[in-house]
Amino acid sequence: MIPLSVPNLKGNELKYVTEAIESEWVSTGGSFIDRFEQEIAEYLNVEQAVACQSGTAGLHLALQLAGVTLNTEVIVPTLTFIAAVNPVKYLGANPIFMDSDDSLCIDVDKVEAFCEKECTLTDNGLVNKSTNKVIKAIVVVHVFGNMANMEKLMKLASKYKLIVIEDATEALGTHFVSGEYNGKFAGTIGDFGVFSFNGNKIITTGGGGMLVAKDRTLAKQARYLSTQAKDDELHYIHHEIGYNYRMTNLQAALGVAQLEQLEEFIEVKKNNYFTYKEQIESIAGLSLLAFSNTIRPNYWFYSLIIERDFVNINRDNLLRFLQNNGVQTRPIWGLIHQQKPYSNNQAYKIEKALKFVEIILNIPCSSNLTQQDVRKVTDLLTKLET
Ligand SMILES: Cc1ncc(COP(=O)(O)O)c(C=O)c1O
Numbered sequence: 001m002i003p004l005s006v007p008n009l010k011g012n013e014l015k016y017v018t019e020a021i022e023s024e025w026v027s028t029g030g031s032f033i034d035r036f037e038q039e040i041a042e043y044l045n046v047e048q049a050v051a052c053q054s055g056t057a058g059l060h061l062a063l064q065l066a067g068v069t070l071n072t073e074v075i076v077p078t079l080t081f082i083a084a085v086n087p088v089k090y091l092g093a094n095p096i097f098m099d100s101d102d103s104l105c106i107d108v109d110k111v112e113a114f115c116e117k118e119c120t121l122t123d124n125g126l127v128n129k130s131t132n133k134v135i136k137a138i139v140v141v142h143v144f145g146n147m148a149n150m151e152k153l154m155k156l157a158s159k160y161k162l163i164v165i166e167d168a169t170e171a172l173g174t175h176f177v178s179g180e181y182n183g184k185f186a187g188t189i190g191d192f193g194v195f196s197f198n199g200n201k202i203i204t205t206g207g208g209g210m211l212v213a214k215d216r217t218l219a220k221q222a223r224y225l226s227t228q229a230k231d232d233e234l235h236y237i238h239h240e241i242g243y244n245y246r247m248t249n250l251q252a253a254l255g256v257a258q259l260e261q262l263e264e265f266i267e268v269k270k271n272n273y274f275t276y277k278e279q280i281e282s283i284a285g286l287s288l289l290a291f292s293n294t295i296r297p298n299y300w301f302y303s304l305i306i307e308r309d310f311v312n313i314n315r316d317n318l319l320r321f322l323q324n325n326g327v328q329t330r331p332i333w334g335l336i337h338q339q340k341p342y343s344n345n346q347a348y349k350i351e352k353a354l355k356f357v358e359i360i361l362n363i364p365c366s367s368n369l370t371q372q373d374v375r376k377v378t379d380l381l382t383k384l385e386t
Helices: 011-021 031-044 056-064 086-091 108-118 150-159 218-228 251-260 262-281 315-324 352-359 372-385
Strands: 050-052 075-078 096-098 119-122 126-127 133-140 163-168 193-198 208-211 284-286 300-305 360-361
Touching: 011 031, 011 251, 031 050, 031 208, 031 251, 050 056, 050 218, 050 251, 056 163, 056 193, 056 208, 056 218, 086 096, 096 108, 108 119, 108 150, 108 208, 133 150, 133 352, 208 218, 251 315, 262 284, 262 300, 262 372, 315 360, 315 372, 352 360
Parallel strands: 075 096, 075 133, 133 163, 163 193
Antiparallel strands: 050 208, 119 126, 126 133, 193 208, 284 300, 300 360
């Protein structure tokens, strides 16, 4: 079976994890945590980074530090993994769902139309006319390693007093190569950026995440909250309610080894992406979702787009056909505004996301996928066509 997206642990992983075990620092203290934070910060060209237990934990902290509280609201995309939105609810706030554009990221033009037509800008912030609640923040997800339209989004956020949280969980390594943010990495443009090192991500720590913040005091506050908000370690004095959200030294040891290989992984993923693309382009009715030409993507996930005239086979039947022939694929996520816990929340003119959800199939993309694997997948697709 060619898997969809699996870890690639052929570097110094075992060596560093062994070192962590031999040092007996296996929990939420130890030198690998500091080292991983520093090395990620250096890679991203930011002052500091805060290692967390997961991307979800990082998003929770970011939203809390953005001032999201009970009875406030947050603009979010509907086409993403649900972990990008659940932390809004952890804080008792409500999401407002937005459509996606052709990059699968949030449709910034619709965000603008919503802010302009459906909200009023007041001294207290942007007020949603339909609920009378203040919209505090926007979560923008860089879907599958692509990048949202950050130039426009940052201008809107400044005009409408919105804190920007970049969910860069899938986009470590993606950066702009032109425009106002040339050279800037996904996750380092907004007020907060969050990365994930879950097993299927471009680099993994088993489970883990990283948070970066523009404001250094907020990054410090995130570290404080992630370690149970200890104000006096000796006497156990706490002035705030904290969380057990810190990454462990074992996870960080894996992370340091993985980060050493990140650029190699991106190179392999890039080559496989272009091999897929070349083959798939010659099959009528199929295409591969493009990455924006203003970025160097990390090529994390490859999205196969199935047009209606592709040999009359729908997405789910294609999935089964590939599965039966030893290729694991996966449809895109169910839209969040249609999921049970969110069915009463506001959704603004969702159109494109409804279509994408029907016609996309993610195909194998691991960084240890070989060119032969790619050919096996494209040969199967070609066989179907003929
Ligand atoms: C878009 C998105 N947001 C959030 C997350 C949550 O990250 P984690 O699994 O590290 O909690 C993920 C991945 O799992 C994701 O793909």
